[in-house]
Every structure is written in structure tokens, then in C-alpha cells.
Amino acid sequence: MSSNSISKGRLLIITAPSGAGKTTVVHHLLREFDQQLAFSVSATTRPPRPGEIDGVDYYFITPEEFDAAIAQDQFAEWEEVYAGRKYGTLKSEIKRLWSMGQTIVFDLEVVGATKLKKMYPEESLAVFVQPPSSDILFERLRNRATEDAESLNARIERASLELSYANSFDLILVNDELENTLQDARQIVLDFLSLN
Numbered sequence: 001m002s003s004n005s006i007s008k009g010r011l012l013i014i015t016a017p018s019g020a021g022k023t024t025v026v027h028h029l030l031r032e033f034d035q036q037l038a039f040s041v042s043a044t045t046r047p048p049r050p051g052e053i054d055g056v057d058y059y060f061i062t063p064e065e066f067d068a069a070i071a072q073d074q075f076a077e078w079e080e081v082y083a084g085r086k087y088g089t090l091k092s093e094i095k096r097l098w099s100m101g102q103t104i105v106f107d108l109e110v111v112g113a114t115k116l117k118k119m120y121p122e123e124s125l126a127v128f129v130q131p132p133s134s135d136i137l138f139e140r141l142r143n144r145a146t147e148d149a150e151s152l153n154a155r156i157e158r159a160s161l162e163l164s165y166a167n168s169f170d171l172i173l174v175n176d177e178l179e180n181t182l183q184d185a186r187q188i189v190l191d192f193l194s195l196n
């Protein structure tokens, strides 16, 4: 099959403010459903955090490479999530995972998630992971050792905006007790995968 004739698969879009626990949910689902789900590795211009691996967590590329990819229309969606920090979903990544017959899991901020949902309204399920409260979310962000003061403030500001998107998606998954959250997430995927 040529890369142009790949039939569409399904998309599971997980979105949330930074710090809401979205990445934990995504990793859990990928482990639980390792035969059915595959992660869409995004491109980003932000530097890797300790432990992050190029090609696994992200494709870490330079701003010049990112802009060249934009110019060549290589992104399904992209966002400058923080000043100077761009993140994007490569069309080639979607094709690659669909050609393997897998349902793709995306870890996206709310604007990119909205765009992708609009592109694939029938094929996608978009889940908003909601922190128990905005105060708890801000506290979690402060406790993250990875952030310096400047990027922490940017993240808190961005998180406030992102919280307002909660009702824009198909489902809200409240992340209060992690065990319950993961169980609920598992059920959501079971229901989604049983659709045809």
C-alpha cells in the first residue's frame, strides 16, 4: 500500500493543562493496551528534560528545523505553546502509525487538541483530563522540579487558559485519586476500541 492510500484509523486525543496528569494517563494507557495503541511522538523545539529520549518522548529539533517543517506543510497541527517553544504533530507520524493498524494516542495542549478533533470528528475521541481544582493544579506545577521560575509562571498562566476548555471535548476525566483516574481511563479506552 502506498503512503497516500492508507485508510484512516482512530485517534484518542488526551488533552489537559500542563500538570493535570495527562502524561501519566497516557503512559498508563500505552502500557495497558500495548497491542492496540501507539503514541504519536510530537516534534518540539524545547530541550529534553532529564530522562527524555529523542524519538520516544519527542523528536527534539531546532527552531530552524521546525520552521522548515512548517514551510513544507509537514504538520497536521502545531502550536507555539510557550514563547519560543513550538510543538507539533507530524503528518508522517500519523501515517506511520495508521499504516501499522494502530489507534493513535495524542498528548496535546487544548488548542492543538481542538484542531485535531475538527480534522477527524468521526474517527477521534478527545478526553480532557481535569485536575480536582485550579489551586491543586498550580501546586502541582510548583512542585515540579523541572521548571525554572520563568517557565513556571508561563505554565501557570497557560494552565488558567487551558482550564476554560474543559467543556470543549467529548469527555472529562477528573484526575483526583490517581488509581480511580487510571481505571476510568482504561474503561474509556475499552469503550472506544470496541466501536467500529
Ligand code: 5GP
Pocket (backbone or CB within 6 Å): 016, 017, 018, 042, 043, 046, 077, 078, 079, 081, 087, 088, 089, 107, 108, 109, 110, 111, 112, 113
Ligand atoms: P511539555 O513541555 O510539558 O512536554 O508539553 C507542554 C504542552 O505541550 C503539553 O500540554 C503537551 O500536551 C503539549 N504538546 C505536546 N506535543 C504537542 C503537539 O504536537 N501539539 C500540541 N498542540 N501540543 C503538544
